[in-house]
Amino acid sequence: MCGVVGIIGEDFVNQKLFDALTMLQHRGQDAAGILTCDGYHMSLRKAKGLVVEAIRTRHMERLSGNLGIAHVRYPTAGSDSEFEAQPFYVNSPYGIALVHNGNLVNTDIIKKDLVEKDYRxxxxxxxxxxxxNVLAAEMHKAQVSLKxxxxxxxxxxxTNLxxxxxxxxxxxxxIAGxxxxxxxxxxxxxxxxxxxxxxxxxxEYMxxxxxxxxxxxxYEVMGDIGAGEAIFIGLDGVLHRQVCAPNAVLTPCIFEYVYLARPDSVIDGASVYATxxxxxxxVAKxxxxxxxxxxIDVVIPVPDSGRHAALPVSRVLNVPYREGFVKNRYVGRTFIMPDQQQRTKSIRKKLNTIDHEFAGKHVLLVDDSIVRGNTSKQIVQMARNAxxxxxxxxxxAxxxxxxxxYGIDMPTxxxxxxxxxHNQEIADWIGVDHLFYQTLDDLIASVSSQAAGLTQFDTSVFDGQYVTGEISEAYFAALQQTRHDGVRSTVKKQGNVDLHNQE
Structure with missing residues (x-):
């Protein structure tokens, strides 16, 4: 789960990229980067930290140009060093840079071909x-100069990518110039x-x-880029669009609506808040x-994403809605923290109880999802202690x-x-009197109801059906080994990569 943005316009885009990144900060709090183009000249700043920590005024002053891209990253297995912050850049052919949100599942094959066939x-x-590098290799096959x-x-x-x-x-x-x-x-x-x-x-486009x-x-929203669609906007301002992937079918990740996206976003035509x-x-029904x-005496949301669903839950159940947890907004999202020790320490710093809202009551907590269960377990204990x-x-969910x-660093x-x-075993482990889950059919219906034609989703975290095809047990074994080997811990510091050594 990362955030990406790109802008092409008439004036300098550095401040607009910075502002856009701050709006996407919820998608990644580990590292941030901006790259701009001034003609054929590229300037880059990327470093670990929040946007305001990684990119300072002295860096912004050097990020000149009317064309640029930017990225916020959250740590994933094996990719939490400053050296692997984005954007990435290659100088052949032409000078190309990109930012990416997601995950490839055939990386071993791609890397082998790039090294042995494309000599990258x-x-x-x-x-x-x-x-x-795949994009660069495929464009290199055209064997034409930049002009x-x-x-x-x-x-x-x-099409080949x-x-x-x-x-x-x-x-x-x-592409520079x-x-x-x-x-x-x-x-x-x-x-x-x-x-x-x-x-x-x-x-001007964003x-x-x-x-x-x-x-x-x-900016006025024109719409979503389609499944398998590529877009190119030249310096002349002309927009070109083409679906380049055969048999493209829109099946977006449904977890974006559950947790990842901001409630004020609209994704593929569906309001996240409305879903x-x-x-x-x-789920209340x-x-x-x-x-x-x-x-049940009271409905209390787990801030923040649980709050949106809690109000209709209270209305359907005809019980009061109350705010029982106060959130410290200066602690990051625990879901995207790189290890359980950090999550455990952060949840108690992140939430505090308003005790009189819990005292003597049967409390129904509303949360968007339960992943590892450790956070839920702590929150339930906080409610009991209150x-x-x-x-x-x-x-x-x-x-x-x-x-x-596909880009969310969920556990093995x-x-x-x-x-x-089973449900009761989960309830016993978390320590609750009752545990209720949304059904997958109702989750799909909740999102589909908000956008005409949006009927298929990637629901693999719930049903194990991966839309790109079967993911082998060997893939999961390799993923688990990566975690156990500790690759996720920060590798030897490489320094803040910067084309102009902006410090």
Whole structure:
């Protein structure tokens, strides 16, 4: 789960990229980077930390140009060093840079072909660098100079890239002296939206992971980039669009609506906020079916994403809605922290209870999902310590039983609390009196109801059905080994990579 953005316009884009990144900060708090083009000259700044920590005024002053891309990253297995922060850049052919949200699942094959057939040097373990080099290798086959470059060369390269790269990916990039490009995987797993605004009679474009990045600077949303669609915008401002992937079918990741995206975003035509309200209504009806004579006294959300569903839950159950947890907004999202020790320490710093809202009551906690269960276990204990008579919990998502392989760094099977456990076993482990889950059918219906034609999704974390094809047990074994080998811990510091050594 990362955030990407790209802008092409008439004026300097550094501040607009910075502002857009801050709107996407929820998608990654580990590292940030901006690359701009001023003619054929590229300037880059990337470093670990939040956007405001990684990119300072002295860096912004050197990020000149009317074309640029930017990225926020959260740590994934083996890719948490400063050296692997994005954007990535290659100088052949032409000078190409990109930012990427997602994950490739055939990296071993891609890397082997790049080294043995394309004679490309790979410098990191990041699949983003692989995507960049595949694109560069395919464009190099055209054997034309930069002055003879055409949009057809880019689209031909994209057609070949789609045949080589399997997984979920949303990409924005630049070609120095040529323009801005973007593309989305053949299933549209990861989100990507395009918008425009007119300045002094000329059109400026922004492409980003979520529509909120466009909203902050007054861009009008044109729509989502389609599954398997590639976009190219030249320095002349002409927009070119083409579906380059054969048999492309839109099946976006449904977990974006559950947790990842901001509520004020619209993804593939569906309001994230509206889908979460509908999730709350549907799961509340299920609670009434299970406990028609319930003794629930109060509905309390787990901030923040549980809050959206909690209000319709309270209305359907006809019990009061109360805020029982106060959130410290200066602690990052625990889901995307790199290890359990950090998550455990952060949750108690992140939340504090308003004790009188719990004292002597049967409290129903509303959360968006339960992944490892450790956080839920702590929150339930906090509720009991605050004096709750009984504690129940409802997840607006179904049980998460399988790892995500398309860009969300979810644990391996054994770390998921729902894997191999029945509902009552999960409830006993978390320590609740009652545990309720959304059904997968109701989750799909909640999202589908908000956008016409949006009927298929990647629901692999719930049902183990991976939309790009079967993911082998060997793949999961390698993923687990990577975790156990400790690759996720920070590798030897490489320094803040910067084309101009901006310190």
């Amino acid at each position: 040097h790979i410098n990191t373990t990041s699949d983003s660098e692989l995507l960049l 003879d470059f055409s949009v057809e060369i880019f689209f031909d390269a994209m 789609y045949q080589r790269c399997i997984g979920g990916y949303a990409v924005v990039g630049v 040529v323009g801005l490009f973007a593309f989305r995987d053949p299933n549209g797993i990861r989100p990507l939206v395009i918008g425009q605004k007119t300045i002094a009679g000329k059109v 492409i980003a992971s979520e529509s909120v990045a466009l909203d902050c600077d007054g 979460r309200l509908e999730m709350g209504r549907k 299920k609670i009434l079916q299970s406990l028609p004579d319930h003794d 004096g709750a008579r009984k504690v129940s919990i409802v997840s607006t 179904p049980p998460i039983r399988y790892p995500n392989v 099977h054994g770390e998921l609390v729902a894997y191999g456990r």
